Amino acid sequence: MHLRLKQKPDVQSALGQYVDGVFSIPLQINYEDTDAGGVVYYGNYLGFMERARNAYLRTQGFPLRVLADQHHVLFVVTEARLKYLLPARLDDELHVTLRIVKTSGAGVEFEHLVLRGAECLVKGEIKLATLNSKTFQPCRIPKILKPSLCDI
Amino acid sequence: MHLRLKQKPDVQSALGQYVDGVFSIPLQINYEDTDAGGVVYYGNYLGFMERARNAYLRTQGFPLRVLADQHHVLFVVTEARLKYLLPARLDDELHVTLRIVKTSGAGVEFEHLVLRGAECLVKGEIKLATLNSKTFQPCRIPKILKPSLCDI
């Protein structure tokens, strides 16, 4: 059971889309993403997942600089788990999804899938903690962000 | 004076757009693109420019794998010149443009601009040569590709 993400009415569709509580961005694989094995390099999926999180926050009205400058909050990754099921290749047209699995006072856990059509290539679970953007000390999630990180 | 790129009628607008003979893709700056100087890392612009070239070829009907598998041609970069005018930053919404500056029997030269609104942040001139995708030997540009690489 997962929390359902709420789509803001004014979301910029170019950034991504919401389907059934899941946010998703499109992704084209270029040479920069691949390695000499002919597939996407295993470290690069963490970048794709960051893009999905930032696009989601942006559609919710919280670009990273707004979060840092106006709401004094940064996200830092504390844990990442990746399962590599199938390789992605040059020119593939993928989607990277995002779901919020769990949220606590000072952290949030995302689940990302990297999909090629209906096939799941990579699954990621990423835990982030919130820091005060001035002191770099752990801090609670600002109230204004809560509706975007859980719907309870 | 530059060649004008011809827009195919069925271009997928999500990939990029044509304005006045210039093809352009949108780009959001994420943490993965930046460095500890607080700006985009100088090497990463070459990746952005590759994305623009691949998106252009795709809108013309020539994804990289189609080029390699059906038309037996690969592009390799032989020269790159970059001028860094202004830094791009986290969360910036940029465009990367592409123009074809020159085309010869076995090569093509692209000019790319990385723009933030009307400001030009980085200018790149990238020369590519065509190789046979089986022999990796230099080869001439396939006829079918020529209309996409020049309009003469």
Place this chain on the structure above:
Amino acid sequence: MHLRLKQKPDVQSALGQYVDGVFSIPLQINYEDTDAGGVVYYGNYLGFMERARNAYLRTQGFPLRVLADQHHVLFVVTEARLKYLLPARLDDELHVTLRIVKTSGAGVEFEHLVLRGAECLVKGEIKLATLNSKTFQPCRIPKILKPSLCDI
């Protein structure tokens, strides 16, 4: 309890060193490794860990191309788990360690630590499977490699 790695007598010390069954490579942090948060980008540690694995295999007499061309075997990552304990910063002089946690007929699990002196910054558990380098099908670990991947 972990397997102890055996140092080959002719190991090139420039690649890394063995201390108490742990192999370790030095690492300097450059701008390319960092992000606008002023710290190493969370995805880049997976590259550092790959460097440690390849250096280890090389000191054991098995550079990747020798493995693929002579022993017909490739490693692919099937799972990665990372815990981010402390941030690494520009100019940091780090070490990336490697231990073999488990080995089976067709796979091996490595544990990596990214250390700054005695401080552990990041811990990684990386599972790899062996593929035949011609067919890309799963295959057993070649006998000649076994002493390097376990000491039983």
Place this chain on the structure above:
Amino acid sequence: MHLRLKQKPDVQSALGQYVDGVFSIPLQINYEDTDAGGVVYYGNYLGFMERARNAYLRTQGFPLRVLADQHHVLFVVTEARLKYLLPARLDDELHVTLRIVKTSGAGVEFEHLVLRGAECLVKGEIKLATLNSKTFQPCRIPKILKPSLCDI
């Protein structure tokens, strides 16, 4: 004719070495450096060249953070020119050299070669400017750095 770099007597040999006025670092090619063409990705050479510059500055007693914190100076790249002569491949053992081509009041130009034995694979000319690390305004090269950036 190029300026000759002066080796400091206490240089850490692990970082690089000086031969005939040229500073050089060793480099192993890993999967992270390559692309699906089976060769090193064209954008990654700029990272290799940064590593050579930082290692050089470090052997001269000026790690980047010392430059920023004690001498209040940052380097920013203003121009890069790369010629790709031959491809580097997985497992290649390369060297990246550094020479100082020109130095002025507020800038320095480096030439880098990426070598595989005696073969030159890539040639780079990188121009950098000095900024005050507090104001981010252009500034003159600090006197203490001059002997490391020219020997006149």
